[in-house]
Amino acid sequence: MSNFEKDYNSPASERADDHQKYAQDEEKLERNSSGSSVEGNDSPARNVHGMKWVLVVASLISATFLWGLDGTITADMQATFVRDFNSIDKLAYNSVAFFLGAAACVLTWGQIYGQFNVKWVFIVGIVLFEIGSAICGAAPNIDTLIAGRAICGVGGSGMYVGVLTLLSMTTTEKERALYMGFPGITWGIGTVLGPIIGGAFAESSATWRWGFYINLCVGGLFAPVYLFLVPSKDPRPHTDVRSRARNIDVLGFALLAGSTTSLLLAINFGGLTFDWNAPSMIALWCVAGVLFIAFCFQQAFGWLANDVVFPVAMMKNPSVLIIFFNETCSATCCFLPCYFIPLYFQYVQDESPLMAGVRLLPFIVFMVATVMVCGSIVSKFGRWLPWFFYGGAMVLTGGALMYASDENTSAAKIYGYSILIGSGTGAYIQMPFNACQEFVSPTLIPAAVGLITWAQLAAPAITLSIANAVFLNGAKEALTQILPSGLKDQALTIVSGVGKDQITRLSQQGRQDVEHAMVENIAKIYVLIMTSGALTLVLSSVLVLRLRRKDTAQ
Structure with a gap:
């Protein structure tokens, strides 16, 4: 029976029509989802045990760790x-390209896993990720690096979806909840450790290139496990x-990738x-x-596609839609601090890349600890809604305090504010x-989880682009007004952190003005975090009303 909720303010005839449309959409989506996951079905006892199973799980969660690590x-x-590379104007793409590749492909990966042998699709994702890592590590110029980052995003999203699919298909219903929690934890740890590990490589004799080559080492270490121990599962034996390939929505993928790429290029090129x-x-x-309008129509009417790539029916469920936007808010609050808190310490306290990353530890520790604690509480008591309110309030408060900070704010206070956001x-x-x-x-759970996964990847791509555009354009304009005529053309170089030695040529007041301008523009990105916290509180309040209405109706 459908769990989609009705709009009780509509006339009875409209509610009946809506219910019929929802039922038709659900029925179609259930057919489309039936081969993509077995999460809602009973699984046979797994046939891998002992040390072999330990190696399989270790290899899978190592993939999600690298996936999280490469994001930051x-x-x-x-x-x-x-x-x-002497290419300042393309600076933002190093972070955005990764999430762009991931967001453009993650839903298509879900379709592919639903049609082809899961083990070999997973290995294809790993190979793509490793190829992208090799390209990044050997990149002779910034364009090659950006291309490698995009390939890493494409392959990494396939790895991530593959890990979730393999764990759901190779574990019993009783043990599945335990093992399905591992990818989220390792992804979170990798995400927040990224700046520290990246900073360490950047200032070491190994150079930043080994920040990418390390993926090849880990992939090579577990390659025998992927090839010989990971179980082979075919969802459509x-x-x-040809019949399998017909169920992949190639047109939908192309329109989604094209519209997303054009949007992010427009944001990053601007100014x-x-x-x-x-x-x-x-x-x-x-x-x-x-392209976005064409994508919406193509998905709504199923043009040139047996199974559309986007779970359109999910967007007609107001409660799922609210949860979708809450995930975009939390993903924004996860990634923006990872990039901008270290930047603050690099400018204010002239920290090295490694030490600036270390300054992120309070945010890291409290975010990971809270994920674990909240996950344990929810698994025991089953009450997840209060954590939306707690998270929204903490993020809003921490974001507001970071926005109000300046170059004179003590490091201890910045740690405290980052703890609020992280928690x-x-x-x-x-x-x-x-x-x-x-x-x-139950049969629609894979589609709903796929939608939330897409939100987790698409949100950072868009909000990082916006944050970079706001910071780089604002700081460039501010420094152009402050710097003497001989240094005005160096404004963007100074913003990037390379031209700090140019600041020493300024008077003490000039140096203070530059520092204040930089910190002031870094603070602007916390408007996105404050907005995310406030939106989470508002949407969660609406969700409470819908749950109460649902309980009253029952």
């Missing part, structure tokens, strides 16, 4: 990239390749590469809009995966 490992490498009103910028915005983020970044399952039928 470039946070403290920015100045090094600018110094080595005895089906020919740095082109003027905001330049013809190239207007063209990018138009292309992004047209709040950790409280609800994984909760949407549990929450969405209460509002859909």
Whole structure:
């Protein structure tokens, strides 16, 4: 029976029509999801045990650790990239390209896993990730590095979906909850350790390139496990390749990837590469809009697709939609501090990349600890909704305090404010995966989880682009007004962290003005975090009302 909720303010005839549409959408989506996961079904006892099973699980969670690590490992490498490649205008793409590749492909990976042998699709994802890592490590210029980062995102999202799929298909229903928690924990640890490990490589004799080559080492170490021990699972045995391929929505993937790429290019090019009103910028915005509208229509009507890639029916469920936006808020609050807290310490206290990453530890420790504590409490008591309110309130408070900070704020206070954001983020970044399952039928759980996973990846791609554009454009404009005529053309170089030695040529008042301008523009990105916290509180309040209405109706 459907769990989609009705709009009780509509006339009875409209509610009946809506219910019929929802039922039709659910029925179609259930058919589309039936081969993509077995999470809602009983699984046979696993046939891998003992040390072999330990190696399999270790190999799988090592993949999610590397996936999380690569999302933030470039946070403290920015100045090094600018110094080595002398390409400031493309600085933001090192972080954005990874999430762009991941967000564009993660839903398509879900379809592929539902059609082809899970083990070999997973290995393809690993190979793509390792190829991207090799390209990044050997990159002779910034464009090659950006391409490698995008390939890492594509392959990494396939690895991540593969780990979740393999664990759900190779564990029994009783033990599944335990093992399905491991990928989230290791992903979180990798995500928050990224800036520290990246900073350490950036200033070591090994150089930043080994921040990417390390992926090849770990992949090579576990390669025998992937090839010989990971169980082979085919969701559609005895089906020919052509029939499987027809169920992949290639057009939907192309439209989604094209619209997302155009949007992020427009945000990142604006003000740095082109003027905001330049013809190239207007063209990018138009292309992004047209492709997105085409994607919406193609998904709604299923043009040229047996199974559309986006779970459209989920978007008609108001409760799932609320949870979807809550996940975008928590993902924003997870990734922005990883990039901008170290940047603050690099400018204010002239910290090295490694020490700036170490300054992120309070945020890291409290976020990971809160994820674990909240996950344990929810698994025991089953109450996930209060953590949305706790997380939203903490994030809003911490973001507001960081926004109000300046160059004279003590490090201890910055630690405290980052702890608030970290604890709040950790409280609800994984909760949407549990929450969405209460509002859909068991067979629709894979589609709902896929939607939340997409939100977790798409949100950082967009908000990091916005944050970088706000910071780089604002700081460049501010420094252009402060710097003497001989240094005005060095404004963006100073913003990147490479041209700090130029600041020593200024008077003491000039140096203070530059530092204040930098900190003031870093503070602006916390508006996104405050907005995320406030939006989480508002949406969670609406969700409470919907739950009460549902309980009253029952």
